[in-house]
Amino acid sequence: MALLSVDDLHVELQTNRGMVPAVRGVSFAVEAGGTLGVVGESGCGKSITALALMGLLPEGARVRGRIDLGGTDLLGLSEDEMCHVRGNRIAMIFQEPMTSLNPVHRIGRQIAEPLRLHRGLRGANARDEVLRLLDRVGLPDPAKRIDAYPHQMSGGQRQRVMIAMALSCEPDILLADEPTTALDVTIQGQILDLINELVDDSGMGLILISHDLGVIGETTDNVAVMYGGSMVEQGPTDSLFEHLAHPYSQGLFAAVPRVGERHDGPLHTIPGTVPELADLPPGCAFADRCAKASDVCWGPAPGMAEVGAAHHAACHHLGGAV
Amino acid sequence: MSVFLARRFVTFLITIFGASVIIFLLLEVLPGDPALTMLGVDAPESAVKAIRLELGLDRPAHIRYVDWIAGLFQGEMGLSYVYKVPVTELIGQRLQVTLPLAIGAMVVATLVSLSLGIFAATNHNRLGDYGVMGFSQLGLAIPDFWFGILLIILFAVILQWLPSGGFSGWDDGVWRGVRSLMLPVFTQALSLTAIMTRVTRSSVLEVAREDYVRTARAKGLSRRAALWRHVLRNALIPVLTIGGLLVATVVTGTLVIENVFTLPGVGKLIFDAISNRDLMVVKNVVLLFAAIVVVVNFVVDVLYAMVDPRIRVHT
Ligand SMILES: Nc1ncnc2c1ncn2[C@@H]1O[C@H](COP(=O)(O)OP(=O)(O)OP(=O)(O)O)[C@@H](O)[C@H]1O
Numbered sequence: 001m002a003l004l005s006v007d008d009l010h011v012e013l014q015t016n017r018g019m020v021p022a023v024r025g026v027s028f029a030v031e032a033g034g035t036l037g038v039v040g041e042s043g044c045g046k047s048i049t050a051l052a053l054m055g056l057l058p059e060g061a062r063v064r065g066r067i068d069l070g071g072t073d074l075l076g077l078s079e080d081e082m083c084h085v086r087g088n089r090i091a092m093i094f095q096e097p098m099t100s101l102n103p104v105h106r107i108g109r110q111i112a113e114p115l116r117l118h119r120g121l122r123g124a125n126a127r128d129e130v131l132r133l134l135d136r137v138g139l140p141d142p143a144k145r146i147d148a149y150p151h152q153m154s155g156g157q158r159q160r161v162m163i164a165m166a167l168s169c170e171p172d173i174l175l176a177d178e179p180t181t182a183l184d185v186t187i188q189g190q191i192l193d194l195i196n197e198l199v200d201d202s203g204m205g206l207i208l209i210s211h212d213l214g215v216i217g218e219t220t221d222n223v224a225v226m227y228g229g230s231m232v233e234q235g236p237t238d239s240l241f242e243h244l245a246h247p248y249s250q251g252l253f254a255a256v257p258r259v260g261e262r263h264d265g266p267l268h269t270i271p272g273t274v275p276e277l278a279d280l281p282p283g284c285a286f287a288d289r290c291a292k293a294s295d296v297c298w299g300p301a302p303g304m305a306e307v308g309a310a311h312h313a314a315c316h317h318l319g320g321a322v
Numbered sequence: 323m324s325v326f327l328a329r330r331f332v333t334f335l336i337t338i339f340g341a342s343v344i345i346f347l348l349l350e351v352l353p354g355d356p357a358l359t360m361l362g363v364d365a366p367e368s369a370v371k372a373i374r375l376e377l378g379l380d381r382p383a384h385i386r387y388v389d390w391i392a393g394l395f396q397g398e399m400g401l402s403y404v405y406k407v408p409v410t411e412l413i414g415q416r417l418q419v420t421l422p423l424a425i426g427a428m429v430v431a432t433l434v435s436l437s438l439g440i441f442a443a444t445n446h447n448r449l450g451d452y453g454v455m456g457f458s459q460l461g462l463a464i465p466d467f468w469f470g471i472l473l474i475i476l477f478a479v480i481l482q483w484l485p486s487g488g489f490s491g492w493d494d495g496v497w498r499g500v501r502s503l504m505l506p507v508f509t510q511a512l513s514l515t516a517i518m519t520r521v522t523r524s525s526v527l528e529v530a531r532e533d534y535v536r537t538a539r540a541k542g543l544s545r546r547a548a549l550w551r552h553v554l555r556n557a558l559i560p561v562l563t564i565g566g567l568l569v570a571t572v573v574t575g576t577l578v579i580e581n582v583f584t585l586p587g588v589g590k591l592i593f594d595a596i597s598n599r600d601l602m603v604v605k606n607v608v609l610l611f612a613a614i615v616v617v618v619n620f621v622v623d624v625l626y627a628m629v630d631p632r633i634r635v636h637t
């Protein structure tokens with residue numbers, strides 16, 4: 001039994017054009033100590049999926065499906081019960097370290113908050129634990145930094161603070177939504193290494209959301225490729241990188257320029273743009289941008305089919321030439 | 323912080339100096355000779371001359387200006403042309419009405435608007451929100467003096483709970499004084515409350531969408547706890563700004579309110595002084611108003627620095 005299993009998750013968001021589907025039947029599982037990478041173009045529903053797991057969807061959103069964490073369906077919990085889960089059993093690191101910390105509170109106080117809430121630590125006990133956490137995430141000179149305000153720190157340091165906060169209650173699952181996108185390349189590597197190291201040490205499950213296929217390839221055991229609110233391909237990282245079954249995955253990976261390769265002519269891109277959620281075509285969401293699309297693609301959406309060991313893809317043309 | 327304070331104090335002096343020059347020049351060029359107003363237009367030339375001599379109006383303007391400022395440094399504001407008593411004494415008496423009125427109105431407006439604004443924001447797009455917004459729309463639309471008259475009709479004439487106007491001083495007991503000031507305070511608080519409620523509401527709504535509030539919720543804080551610990555302090559910043567600006571409105575608003583309720587305050591004093599061309603009173607009261615506004619802005623800046631640690635480094 002997986003630590004976290006998400007089954008047929010649907011999310012509809014309230015917009016000025018009415019309720020639109022942002023996540024359309026997503027399923028995946030994460031084992032204790034396992035890592036899942038989620039990739040896909042901007043707007044495909046990665047963050048919304050993560051926020052659904054946290055129970056922090058925007059006002060007016062509707063969710064359906066099952067999010068099973070250690071035997072409990074999170075979607076069945078009340079708001080009060082969810083408050084005991086958030087920051088305690090599931091924690092999240094966000095993309096924007098510059099805006100994710102409260103500018104008017106010292107960082108020590110911000111890290112101590114979940115400690116007090118979930119572990120009942122106060123005063124000197126909480127402070128000691130904060131110092132230990134700051135040290136653990138590699139922040140230089142924690143004793144001085146604990147009383148700093150966020151604006152006195154760099155982006156990388158703030159992201160370390162966010163990580164310390166997320167780890168403070170030893171969660172079962174860590175959600176990292178593009179934790180390095182806003183950082184310098186050199187800092188990106190350090191932060192990823194830190195996350196990896198912490199995940200290895202603690203045995204928590206990690207869901208890493210990223211556009212960066214390099215990051216996903218190096219960091220995760222399993223990958224899920226999302227398009228238009230659905231998962232189009234999912235499997236062990238090695239197998240998936242070796243054999244891309246879905247035309248969208250192939251396009252996504254081909255769109256990444258490889259270091260050391262010379263490019264004659266324009267970079268490879270997927271034609272068209274990500275469709276508006278409200279305008280998603282029936283059937284396969286990718287059909288109108290797909291080179292292989294045929295009449296069948298505008299019919300009922302394809303289901304997930306096995307294309308390798310534990311490797312699945314949802315496409316009507318899997319059998320065809322790849 | 324002491325550098326910050328010192329710098330602000332210099333700014334204060336410069337602003338007040340500028341204000342004093344402008345006030346003095348304006349009163350110089352404004353039509354209306356105090357001597358003529360005091361004696362009537364038909365007064366004989368010799369009497370007018372005597373009065374001008376007595377008031378020191380025969381001396382050149384720059385001398386009179388320097389006299390005025392030098393006097394201020396010694397705590398002297400000169401004698402009222404009309405009442406023949408020191409202006410400081412007049413202002414001192416009248417402030418006993420105006421200060422409680424202005425401070426009361428600010429306090430009532432702040433308490434009510436913070437509560438209503440937070441309530442509206444936490445009930446965004448629900449009945450409570452619409453109710454509060456409707457109330458504030460009304461508060462903005464109704465002129466202060468008219469609302470004052472409505473209050474008088476209701477509470478003084480019909481219900482007879484409170485006096486309709488006048489103020490007999492604090493010597494007859496604090497409660498009596500407070501009762502006389504209640505209707506004026508509420509009248510003056512109305513439009514302030516309406517404006518500050520809107521600012522509070524929109525500020526809370528805006529801060530509630532910030533990333534760090536989502537972070538707070540992701541830690542496991544309830545909506546309520548996140549509001550109190552993470553939203554409010556940040557949301558206070560624009561409210562402070564507007565509150566500071568509104569103090570100027572309150573100061574000038576006392577003119578209207580004190581007339582509606584026939585209160586012997588500074589507003590009434592300057593109103594009468596202008597009609598009587600009692601320029602000695604006018605220029606000092608206007609300068610006092612300017613000083614109050616500048617001091618309040620200074621206090622707002624200090625409060626900013628207390629609320630927002632990012633400001634301290636830049637000053
Ligand atoms: N609060 C909201 N209200 C309405 N629609 C929203 C809201 N937040 C996101 N969306 C829409 O939901 C879709 C999925 O958004 P999501 O943030 O999950 O994308 P993403 O995959 O995380 O993209 P990115 O890589 O840019 O972060 C997008 O089309 C977006 O426009």
Ligand SMILES: [Mg+2]
Nearest residue numbers: 046047048177
């Ligand atoms: Mg996102």
